Amino acid sequence: MNASDHNEYFSGLVFGMGGVVADADGQGTIPRETRRRGPALEKAILDAGWRELAGAGYAGLTFEAVAERARTGKAALYRRWPNKESLVLAVLSQRYFNAPATVPDTGSLRGDVLAVLRGANRLGDDAPALISVLLGAYFDETNTTPQELRAHLLGDRVDTMALLVERAIARGEVAAPLPRRVLALPMDLVRLQFFMTFQSVPDEDIVDIVDTVFLPLATGTTHAGDAGGAGGPDHTGGGPDPARARATGRRAGPAAGRP
Numbered sequence: 001m002n003a004s005d006h007n008e009y010f011s012g013l014v015f016g017m018g019g020v021v022a023d024a025d026g027q028g029t030i031p032r033e034t035r036r037r038g039p040a041l042e043k044a045i046l047d048a049g050w051r052e053l054a055g056a057g058y059a060g061l062t063f064e065a066v067a068e069r070a071r072t073g074k075a076a077l078y079r080r081w082p083n084k085e086s087l088v089l090a091v092l093s094q095r096y097f098n099a100p101a102t103v104p105d106t107g108s109l110r111g112d113v114l115a116v117l118r119g120a121n122r123l124g125d126d127a128p129a130l131i132s133v134l135l136g137a138y139f140d141e142t143n144t145t146p147q148e149l150r151a152h153l154l155g156d157r158v159d160t161m162a163l164l165v166e167r168a169i170a171r172g173e174v175a176a177p178l179p180r181r182v183l184a185l186p187m188d189l190v191r192l193q194f195f196m197t198f199q200s201v202p203d204e205d206i207v208d209i210v211d212t213v214f215l216p217l218a219t220g221t222t223h224a225g226d227a228g229g230a231g232g233p234d235h236t237g238g239g240p241d242p243a244r245a246r247a248t249g250r251r252a253g254p255a256a257g258r259p
Contacts, residue, residue, distance in 0.1 A: 045070045045077060049091040050129070057132030058088060058141075085142050088133065093153055096123065103160055109168035109218065110210060116160055117190050117206045127198050161187070165218065174218055186214045 036044055048070035052061050061084060067074045081087040104115035123130060132138075139145065161183040168174040189209045193201045215221065 041070075041072065041076065042080065043094070045072065045080070046091050046094045049087055050095055053088065053091060053132065054126065054129040057129070057136055058084075059132070059137040061088065063087070085138075088138065089149075089152060092133065095126075096153070103163055105167070108171075109164060109173050110215060112164045112167070113161070113186055113210050113214060114206065116164070117186055117201075117210070118203070120187060121190060121194075121201050121206060123194075125200060127194075127200075131198060159183070168218070175220075178218055182214075182217050185217070186210060189213065 045066065049061070049066045052066050052069060056062075056065070063074050063077050063084070066087070067077055070076075077087065081090060104112045104119075106112050106115060133149075138149075162177075165174055165178055165183065169177070186209055190201050190206065193205065
């Protein structure tokens with residue numbers, strides 16, 4: 001509490017001036033009309049935590065700074081999160097994973113996968129804060145791995161890519177369920193480019209990942225607009241696709257006319 005808040009707070013107590021009251025968690029002061037408690041206070045703290053994370057990184061984030069920015073007391077934070085690791089996990093969960101995951105349904109596998117990748121790519125706009133967590137002091141301090149962080153944030157959420165492929169099978173776009181490695185490939189490639197450049201992936205690169213890498217493996221065809229592109233053959237003619245055969249663990253059949 002700074003000197004101005006301190007004086008105003010005690011003026012309200014001694015002289016009955018109202019206007020400023022103790023926060024619901026007891027420390028710090030905020031105007032009466034914006035008094036918060038429960039979910040409203042928690043959201044204010046997590047919003048403040050995100051701003052501190054974006055500005056100072058994981059190493060520089062402190063409970064004191066978050067409490068000051070949220071206009072509450074440190075006790076409000078410690079009652080909810082015992083340490084910085086748990087606070088940062090809560091901050092990331094609220095910002096990226098709080099809302100129920102929405103699975104696109106554009107009517108085609110291509111459209112669905114493009115929508116998923118474009119949605120994930122928006123995380124690149126917050127690259128500095130994300131990098132500070134994923135590549136900074138977080139893993140050293142917590143002795144965890146990126147895979148463990150991802151599992152914590154995602155929990156038991158549905159495997160979006162698997163669901164998209166199930167729909168595509170029902171529509172007749174895909175013949176059979178795909179290996180997990182193929183399902184993970186589009187997001188892995190977007191993630192790799194993001195970490196190599198620390199920038200959002202250009203949309204044309206996302207389209208290229210879907211059209212020239214994923215769809216040939218998933219469907220045995222290339223997208224019509226990229227037939228024969230990227231220096232590879234066009235498998236839209238219905239013949240066996242070696243890439244599809246490798247992905248599904250089946251060997252391509254013999255060429256027509258051969259024994």
